[in-house]
Structure formats: structure tokens, C-alpha cells
Amino acid sequence: MNNFAEHKTNEGIVYYSIPSFDETGLVKTCFTSRVGGVSKGTYNSLNLGLNTDDSRENIIENFRLLCEGLEISMNHLVFSDQIHEDHIKIVKKEDIGKGIIRDSDIIGIDALITNVRKVALVTVYADCVPIFLLDPVNKVIALAHAGWRGTVLKIGKKVVEKMVETFKTNPKDCLAAIGPSIGKCCYEVDEGVINKFNKNFTNLDKFVFSKENNKYMIDLWQANKIALEEIGLLERNITISNMCTMCNKNVLFSYRGDKGITGRMAAIMEIR
Numbered sequence: 001m002n003n004f005a006e007h008k009t010n011e012g013i014v015y016y017s018i019p020s021f022d023e024t025g026l027v028k029t030c031f032t033s034r035v036g037g038v039s040k041g042t043y044n045s046l047n048l049g050l051n052t053d054d055s056r057e058n059i060i061e062n063f064r065l066l067c068e069g070l071e072i073s074m075n076h077l078v079f080s081d082q083i084h085e086d087h088i089k090i091v092k093k094e095d096i097g098k099g100i101i102r103d104s105d106i107i108g109i110d111a112l113i114t115n116v117r118k119v120a121l122v123t124v125y126a127d128c129v130p131i132f133l134l135d136p137v138n139k140v141i142a143l144a145h146a147g148w149r150g151t152v153l154k155i156g157k158k159v160v161e162k163m164v165e166t167f168k169t170n171p172k173d174c175l176a177a178i179g180p181s182i183g184k185c186c187y188e189v190d191e192g193v194i195n196k197f198n199k200n201f202t203n204l205d206k207f208v209f210s211k212e213n214n215k216y217m218i219d220l221w222q223a224n225k226i227a228l229e230e231i232g233l234l235e236r237n238i239t240i241s242n243m244c245t246m247c248n249k250n251v252l253f254s255y256r257g258d259k260g261i262t263g264r265m266a267a268i269m270e271i272r
Helices: 058-072 146-152 155-167 191-200 220-230
Strands: 004-007 014-015 027-032 077-079 088-089 111-114 120-127 129-135 138-148 175-178 188-190 209-210 215-218 238-239 266-272
Touching: 004 120, 014 058, 027 058, 027 129, 058 266, 088 155, 111 120, 111 191, 120 138, 129 155, 129 220, 129 266, 138 146, 138 155, 138 266, 146 191, 146 220, 155 220, 175 220, 188 191, 191 215, 220 238
Parallel strands: 077 120, 088 111, 175 238
Antiparallel strands: 004 014, 014 027, 027 266, 111 138, 120 266, 129 138, 129 175, 188 215, 209 215
């Protein structure tokens, strides 16, 4: 069951929002599907990956259509530069447009935080885990990109720590959402990956499931939830979409499911 809400714009774009976030009236939330854009072939149809081999014209048109449907200014988007690390940037008003309508100096960043209204944070995905964070008291939002490496590094926890340090966030006030990404049903890894998790997590039995031949199934959703709870988020405030990208590759891009050549979905969030 998908715990996110599904929407369809007048242009035919299908996207998902987070009910617990939306109910605050403070933010707009979006996680896109692959449905409703102009891209062709492998990237059919709502590809939002600017670093893919799809034409830039198609990708920009996809963003234009999406932003029109969301009633978000495309000129106010701010992009990360994801490298599967744990570096975080505080986004300010002067950063708007970076990565889409002007060159960006946001380099090597996998998480964005802002407290500025009408600044739309953007991260992109095709199996990795999107983490949405909202401090409704201090009106601060964040997006974090957590592949297995970012999950090992507990990037979600580190983002909350940065929110505490910079904006005096109380983790118990925070809402979090873990978006569509590859599920434990489909995410097989080898022993080398598990050894890296073993260095930073003590309770692997909660999210690692052994198979034969030194192979394992891993639940990145639970691993990221555990890291968020470590910093003080309440379980009741964490929503997991439960939507596996590989199981749903007819409506979602999946890097594994499409054998490495595929488009990207986007997580977008802005303070109203």
C-alpha cells in the first residue's frame, strides 16, 4: 500500500505528495512518477534527470509542465549535486535557480535545507531513498538523497543534527517521510555492503536478511527510519511510502529494473 497520496495534473503528470506534511498547510511536497512528460524511448516520459543522456530540451519541458501543475516557479528550483556522500547545504534565497536556469556552485551535496519561503528544493532518484523532513515549529524543510552509501553514513540523522544546530529544531517536532525507492523485496547486495553497514549500525537484524551464497536482501527504508529515530524523531511522525521502484517500474524509474539506463524522478519541496 502506498502511504503517499497520488495526484494527476491537468497535463497528465502523475505525482505523489505526503499527507502528514500537506495537512500542516506549510509546504508543498512532490515525488514524481515517470508518467506525463515528453521524453521518449528509455526515458519515457517524465524524465527529470539533467545528467542523463536525454535531451536537455525534453527535461526542461518536463520541469516546466511539472512546475505549472504544482504551481511552483521553475525559476525558484534549487538542485543538489548528488555524489552518494553526506554533505549538506543550507539553501538561501540567493541560490534560487541554481542547476536549472543558471550555473550552480552547489557541488558534492546530497542534502538541502532551507527556511526560506518559495525556494523549491530538488533531489533526483531512480532507486535511492528520498528523505523529506519538516520542522513545522521553526518552518524548516530538508531533502536528503540516501542510496546505500548515504544510508550507511546516516545522512538523514546528520540533516536533523544540522537543523538542530542551525535552526534550533527539536527532533520530536519533526515530520519525516521516506519516499518511493527500491524495497527489501528487490534490493540484493553482497557481503561487502553489509560489512559497511555493520560499522555504523548495531541492529542489522532489523533490516538485513541473509540469503545463500553470501547474498543479502536489505531494507533501506527501515535502516533510514532507525537512523532518524536515533536522533529523536518519533516513530508516529515517520511516513514510509512502501512503494518499491523496481516492482513499479511501469510508473517509476528504476536503475536496477532498467539495467542502468533510465530516467530520474524528482523529490521537490518548498515552504508556501
